[in-house]
Amino acid sequence: MKRDVLICIKSTAARITMLVALLFREVAMLEKNSYDSPPFERMASAWLAPLTYDYPESANESAYLDLMSNAWLGRLTYNISPAAMFNAYADWLTHLCLSPSKRMVLLQKAWQNCWQWHLYNRNCVVTEDQPQYCVTPLSQDQRFNDPSWKKWPFNTISQGFLLQEQWWQRATTGVRGVSKHHEDVVTFTVRQLLDTLAPSNFPLTNPVVQQAAIQSWGHNFVQGWLNAVEDWRRSIASDTTEPDDAFKVGRDIAISPGKVVFHNNLIELIQYTPTTKTVHAVPLLFVPAWIMKYYILDLSPQNSLVRYMVSQGYTVFMISWKNPLAEDRNLSMEDYRKLGVMAAIDAITELTHAPQLNAAGYCLGGTLLSIASASMACHGDERIASMSLFAAQVDFEEPGELSLFIDESQISFLEAIMWDQGYLDTKQMAGAFQLLRSNDLIWSRRLNQYLLGLSEKKSDLMTWNADATRMPYRMHSEYLRHLFLHNDLAEGRYFTEGKSIHLTDISIPIFAVGTLTDHVAPWRSVFKIHRLADTEVTFALTSGGHNAGVVSPPGHPDRSYQIATHADKDHAMDADTWQATVARKEGSWWPAWESWLRMKSGKRIPPPPMPAHKPAAPGKYVMQP
Numbered sequence: 001m002k003r004d005v006l007i008c009i010k011s012t013a014a015r016i017t018m019l020v021a022l023l024f025r026e027v028a029m030l031e032k033n034s035y036d037s038p039p040f041e042r043m044a045s046a047w048l049a050p051l052t053y054d055y056p057e058s059a060n061e062s063a064y065l066d067l068m069s070n071a072w073l074g075r076l077t078y079n080i081s082p083a084a085m086f087n088a089y090a091d092w093l094t095h096l097c098l099s100p101s102k103r104m105v106l107l108q109k110a111w112q113n114c115w116q117w118h119l120y121n122r123n124c125v126v127t128e129d130q131p132q133y134c135v136t137p138l139s140q141d142q143r144f145n146d147p148s149w150k151k152w153p154f155n156t157i158s159q160g161f162l163l164q165e166q167w168w169q170r171a172t173t174g175v176r177g178v179s180k181h182h183e184d185v186v187t188f189t190v191r192q193l194l195d196t197l198a199p200s201n202f203p204l205t206n207p208v209v210q211q212a213a214i215q216s217w218g219h220n221f222v223q224g225w226l227n228a229v230e231d232w233r234r235s236i237a238s239d240t241t242e243p244d245d246a247f248k249v250g251r252d253i254a255i256s257p258g259k260v261v262f263h264n265n266l267i268e269l270i271q272y273t274p275t276t277k278t279v280h281a282v283p284l285l286f287v288p289a290w291i292m293k294y295y296i297l298d299l300s301p302q303n304s305l306v307r308y309m310v311s312q313g314y315t316v317f318m319i320s321w322k323n324p325l326a327e328d329r330n331l332s333m334e335d336y337r338k339l340g341v342m343a344a345i346d347a348i349t350e351l352t353h354a355p356q357l358n359a360a361g362y363c364l365g366g367t368l369l370s371i372a373s374a375s376m377a378c379h380g381d382e383r384i385a386s387m388s389l390f391a392a393q394v395d396f397e398e399p400g401e402l403s404l405f406i407d408e409s410q411i412s413f414l415e416a417i418m419w420d421q422g423y424l425d426t427k428q429m430a431g432a433f434q435l436l437r438s439n440d441l442i443w444s445r446r447l448n449q450y451l452l453g454l455s456e457k458k459s460d461l462m463t464w465n466a467d468a469t470r471m472p473y474r475m476h477s478e479y480l481r482h483l484f485l486h487n488d489l490a491e492g493r494y495f496t497e498g499k500s501i502h503l504t505d506i507s508i509p510i511f512a513v514g515t516l517t518d519h520v521a522p523w524r525s526v527f528k529i530h531r532l533a534d535t536e537v538t539f540a541l542t543s544g545g546h547n548a549g550v551v552s553p554p555g556h557p558d559r560s561y562q563i564a565t566h567a568d569k570d571h572a573m574d575a576d577t578w579q580a581t582v583a584r585k586e587g588s589w590w591p592a593w594e595s596w597l598r599m600k601s602g603k604r605i606p607p608p609p610m611p612a613h614k615p616a617a618p619g620k621y622v623m624q625p
Helices: 002-031 039-048 063-076 082-097 100-126 154-172 180-196 207-216 219-236 305-311 333-352 364-378 401-405 408-421 426-436 438-451 460-465 473-485 575-581 590-598
Strands: 258-263 267-272 284-287 316-321 357-362 384-390 510-515 537-542 560-566 584-586
Touching: 063 408, 082 180, 082 408, 100 154, 154 180, 180 401, 207 219, 207 438, 219 438, 258 316, 258 333, 267 333, 284 305, 284 333, 284 364, 305 316, 305 590, 316 333, 333 357, 333 364, 333 473, 357 364, 364 384, 384 590, 408 473, 510 590, 537 575, 537 590, 560 575
Parallel strands: 284 316, 284 357, 357 384, 384 510, 510 537
Antiparallel strands: 258 267, 267 316, 537 560, 560 584
């Protein structure tokens, strides 16, 4: 009896909290005139109906109040779990207090840095020649490259800042007893704070900005203010329209001709118009990541992998993912496999009458393709002839810098936010990626646009990078937990259709691409496909990052790659030995992949007919804001 009363009280409290939340939401929606039906009718039905929201597997009825409060708190903390941050800093500070020798080393280093900076400052004043730097910036740090930073007093300002960065790097690393994840979180957040306070971000300490102000009579500040106001206006108004001079989908990018030959509630399947008299008998399916729009593989014509493969005589199909809304909250990873990859394979084999196809997956699309391929192998489905993985991980033990945002506390916090919205918002996703490269994606942009008053240079890749998509609540929760956090796919605990699948069941040949400076899917992690798949693996390591390394058309300057094939996983090298021993080749990896794929694509035949009366590419899903 007592337990029933407590449950009733908890349930009533949850309903009251939900009603208050709905009241605030109704007021906001009424201000936007977003509803047609009476608001209080909907609120009454929400109150009278049982609580039917989905929630994480670990939750129970009493967890609704926790989810609501965490969702509201997330709006104040930019979706960062306070508990995760507290745990990381508590771990670091506690162990630092327990390490007197580390504190002595840090104190000694602080005095040394102060003395070094004093000597450098004195030498800059008394000598005309540039004295030797105390600290040399890292090769990727471009903030102090301009010659004006070598003049006094700006050289002493920049050196003082770099010495502080060096000291904090020592202070946040190498503390005995601190977990690796907490050390990474503390180091990352301290670096973000230091990047915010860098002298390059302020007019009084940046000589480049001062020179621009003198030369333009201060017009750079006026134009910078106008740029900032325009960005603020677009952010407040959620304005997704692009200026007339920007790249636009269907006009400048994603313009390879084709038809939307199949669609369901999750995907549109595009078949591209052939440009050769004959084509290979085995069609090619691209499975892009759903975290961004598909046209990373079909940018402007000179950068389009789709156009390149069509010109080489392939019948090319592309999955275009829907940008999910709140009503799609319950779409799961299994739905993405069935309604995405499997539905596309069914449609292609029916349209072309080809018994097999080649499949290529990019980023998360490659991960999903690997899941689908292992599931098909488990059930004896042999319709995939070969699999290509572009910057795609199947082992998440070392997932790269994104692991900074992934632990039990942070995932639980994100689940509450997604539970409230029904999805993870585009701004939340974009913010995480921008923080990983804050100097390049945040501070250098603000320096150029707000302080120097420069206009942002438009490019097809930048346009794609800004065109983010939402993540359905259930799918993203399953992805983070089963793949990122628990690594179930690589360790044989991932289930499809009620059965565990194993990557070792994949027997088709694999072509895997890693990119040298990838911070999303580190190439050494991608390389692990050698030991996980029991088949022939051809691995290519290309210059560039996660996006630019994949978009590498022939003729692109400063591109190179390494490539080698291993037929037996038991004799595969480790990643570093492979990199040190495999010869480097100049140019794009695209022709090497096409040459490999050609051997798996059968004889040349007349192109299959294009269905009539179908919508033209790029379709409607890619246009969804």
